[in-house]
Amino acid sequence: MLQVSALDLFYGDAQALAGVSLDIAAGEIVAIVGANGAGKSSLIRAIHGIETPARGTVRFDGTDITGWPSYRVCETGIGHVAEGRQVFPNLTVLENLEMGAVLKRARAAEKATLERVLAMFPRLAERRKQSAGTLSGGEQQMLAIGRCLMGQPRLIMFDEPSLGLAPAIVQEMFRIIRGLNEEGLTILLVEQNVMASLRIAHRGYVLENGRIELQGAGSELLSNDRVRQAYLGL
Known part of the structure; x- marks a missing residue:
């Protein structure tokens, strides 16, 4: 449904994304996890037309939507729940x-x-x-x-949905996201809460310094020693 290929994004001379590629099939929950400043929100903003990538492509249902303004991206069926609720x-x-x-x-x-x-x-x-x-x-x-x-x-991108919420409400947010997926919505989930997001994700990508460093099934990434040490403190 969504295919991102070799995406580069700059803010002035600073590179936020470097050759980022990922894909999401219809009906999946795909998590993008990583530390603060890794480029997670920049990736969502580039997909949604808020930022214009220097190189690379974004395709939705086979249509190249790279650089489209946000209102056109919305009309294709891509929704965005922004960081900080707004x-x-x-x-x-x-x-x-x-x-x-x-x-x-x-x-x-x-x-x-x-x-x-x-x-x-x-x-x-x-x-x-x-x-x-x-x-x-x-x-x-x-x-x-x-x-x-x-x-x-048809696809919703969630940018840090648990940010600033009490633990009990965080659990409710992830329950809601899983429920929406069970109803047929495809989900791209950007989240600092690595354990909670990978638990509900079919697949995940680990973004570090603007690059995809790891990818795999959510359960595989949760058991990966590098992920456990860097993000779970285990």
């Missing part, structure tokens, strides 16, 4: 969700999708008239996911 704080929960359905691909099913999202996240239904900025961190993350779902994505 809800509209002065809009209500309902208005935030409605913003997610502005895509042409999503308008016809907006009512049905809204009902599905509110059923999935009862707390959002309870707080639909409340300003998003007054929600807890976990509730805002649910809202960010719900807003993404309103756009009818």
Whole structure:
């Protein structure tokens, strides 16, 4: 479904990604793990058209989308739950969700999708008239996911979904991500929580200093000595 080939990305003279290649098949959860500054968020931003790579290609369902603006990437069916949630704080929960359905691909099913999202996240239904900025961190993350779902994505990229959340809420986030995958959504998961992400991932890639250093099944990477020492403290 998604194929990234030999991607290079620079911020000025600093190289953030160097020859990054990966692929995601329909129905998979693929995790990208690595330390702070490894290039994980840069990779998502390059895929989503927020940053323009210097070299390489991004293909979605065989179509070259390299360098497309973000709104066009969204229309192909790629959703993005950004790091830090980035809800509209002065809009209500309902208005935030409605913003997610502005895509042409999503308008016809907006009512049905809204009902599905509110059923999935009862707390959002309870707080639909409340300003998003007054929600807890976990509730805002649910809202960010719900807003993404309103756009009818086929693939969702999650950028650090557990960042800044309490441990109990972190477990809930990973349960939600696994549930979305079981419903048929393809997931690209960028996450510092290496153990939790590799436990639910079909496959994973380890990104270090802008390069893919390891790849394999999630269970294989969890048992890899290098991963265990560098990221799990074992």
